[in-house]
Amino acid sequence: MSEPLLRLAGVHTHIGRYHILHGVDLSVPEGGVTMLLGRNGAGKTTTLRTVIGHWRTSQGTVRFAGEDITAWPTPRRARAGIADVPESMGIFTDLTVEENMVLAARAGKPEGPRLDAVFKAFPPLRTFWKNPAGNLSGGQKQMLSVARAMIEPRRLILIDEPSKGLAPAIVRSLVEALRALKDTGATILMVEQNFSVARALGDSVAVMDEGRVIHAGPMAELAENREMQERLMGLSLEAH
Numbered sequence: 001m002s003e004p005l006l007r008l009a010g011v012h013t014h015i016g017r018y019h020i021l022h023g024v025d026l027s028v029p030e031g032g033v034t035m036l037l038g039r040n041g042a043g044k045t046t047t048l049r050t051v052i053g054h055w056r057t058s059q060g061t062v063r064f065a066g067e068d069i070t071a072w073p074t075p076r077r078a079r080a081g082i083a084d085v086p087e088s089m090g091i092f093t094d095l096t097v098e099e100n101m102v103l104a105a106r107a108g109k110p111e112g113p114r115l116d117a118v119f120k121a122f123p124p125l126r127t128f129w130k131n132p133a134g135n136l137s138g139g140q141k142q143m144l145s146v147a148r149a150m151i152e153p154r155r156l157i158l159i160d161e162p163s164k165g166l167a168p169a170i171v172r173s174l175v176e177a178l179r180a181l182k183d184t185g186a187t188i189l190m191v192e193q194n195f196s197v198a199r200a201l202g203d204s205v206a207v208m209d210e211g212r213v214i215h216a217g218p219m220a221e222l223a224e225n226r227e228m229q230e231r232l233m234g235l236s237l238e239a240h
């Protein structure tokens with residue numbers, strides 16, 4: 001079997017004097033969405049931040065696209081094709097939607113088929129192209145944040161809790177938009193607390209607890225098995 005696009009093996013991460021990740025083993029295959037689930041404080045965000053390189057790995061290895069990137073600083077990882085959509089969204093509220101996209105597009109002005117794909121996935125961004133990003137709704141800001149990650153070809157997009165704090169109707173349109181992104185063939189590693197969003201988008205799943213991955217497998221298997229959801233994370237109450 002070919003090597004997964006991303007592989008963490010025995011990864012430990014310390015934040016200051018706190019030992020947060022305790023030997024994370026995680027594989028993300030090329031293409032499709034891998035969901036990272038788990039209770040609050042399980043280490044999901046820390047795992048994403050370790051992959052983009054905001055936190056350094058104190059033990060273990062991170063391999064991406066066939067290379068050992070464990071010691072690489074964040075800019076080198078970004079150049080290699082890893083994009084980050086943080087929970088804070090990372091957009092500039094005083095700038096227009098267009099200006100936010102220009103800053104995200106390293107090759108200069110965003111245009112051509114990539115911009116067409118952004119507008120197709122996220123129609124409100126075309127509507128509000130010349131407006132300040134600060135005036136967008138919460139869901140539209142999430143769309144802009146994801147759009148910034150897809151304006152250039154990326155091999156892996158890390159997305160942290162895109163549905164957090166959004167009203168159900170907005171979550172539905174965000175799910176449609178993320179599905180459109182997935183349909184472009186993107187590889188996505190996503191943290192999500194909302195199980196219906198995870199189920200709607202995930203192809204595979206890894207469940208974390210106490211700084212480790214305690215389960216990995218197809219999303220469909222977890223989605224169909226209430227007992228497994230409860231055992232792994234008490235998810236069933238959220239599953240509607």
Ligand SMILES: Nc1ncnc2c1ncn2[C@@H]1O[C@H](COP(=O)(O)OP(=O)(O)OP(=O)(O)O)[C@@H](O)[C@H]1O
Nearest residue numbers: 015016018020038039040041042043044045046047
């Ligand atoms: N900057 C930090 N300094 C100290 N401890 C931190 C820091 N960031 C995270 N932690 C701790 O690391 C642990 C894992 O946090 P992390 O944010 O990765 O969890 P999570 O699974 O994403 O949780 P949530 O679902 O609540 O966002 C938690 O106990 C958290 O308190």
